[in-house]
Amino acid sequence: MAALTTAELAIYAILIIPTLFILFKHGKPGLLGWIYLAVFCSLRIIGGAMFLSHSSAANIVSNIGLSPLLLSTAGILHEAQHYRKKTSKLKMIKILLFHIVVTGGIAILATGLSGLQSDSPTPDDQSKVKAGLGILTASWVLLVIQTLYIMFLDGFAPLDNRHLLVSLIIGLTFIGIRVVYTLVALTSNNPDLNPTTDTLAIRVVLSFLPELIAAILYIIAGILTRNLRSEDKRQRKPSEPSYTLA
Structure with missing residues (x-):
């Protein structure tokens, strides 16, 4: 496992x-999506360092790292929506509520995992883990529904916008694999799926690769759409008046 963690x-x-370059290029419309992707990368770096130093909290960091990836997905989806229909107050409230729900879910999950790893775990700790995972799973389902709605039922969009949406749909598929794996691993008694006792193959296929593929897809889409904000500003800029000689 040390070799995988190092990699x-x-x-x-x-x-x-x-990711930081994309954050700079996309600016305010993409702020939430790319900041959370940077947070996700940072948590994977921190979690890897903690695992190599044999920290007991490494497993908690590994599992809560899923939430920034979900929040990044929501942020990129918001950016794609922004270039179709300018963000209204109602949409901002929905985005804020989604972030609160995901943050609350991960807080409950982290509390439960911390309790399970303590010297005196209680049944309530397992209930918290299940509740937190339930919230994260529901959040993933909502993101899938919203992304499909925007892409297929909300009209066509400029090509750059579609780059973001296609990356989200494919990325959400892989994130779903990670979500389901985490849900089964932390709620079942199967040692082959337990995050601390699972095999290298299972960890690579169901945990490491799905997250990595989703992150790379988002980064590729972010680079391809790096000029989206400047092009949008150019299109919305009022044209200069033209003068002709009489």
């Missing part, structure tokens, strides 16, 4: 660089 740490240390 993960190195990969995300590299990926955070283009």
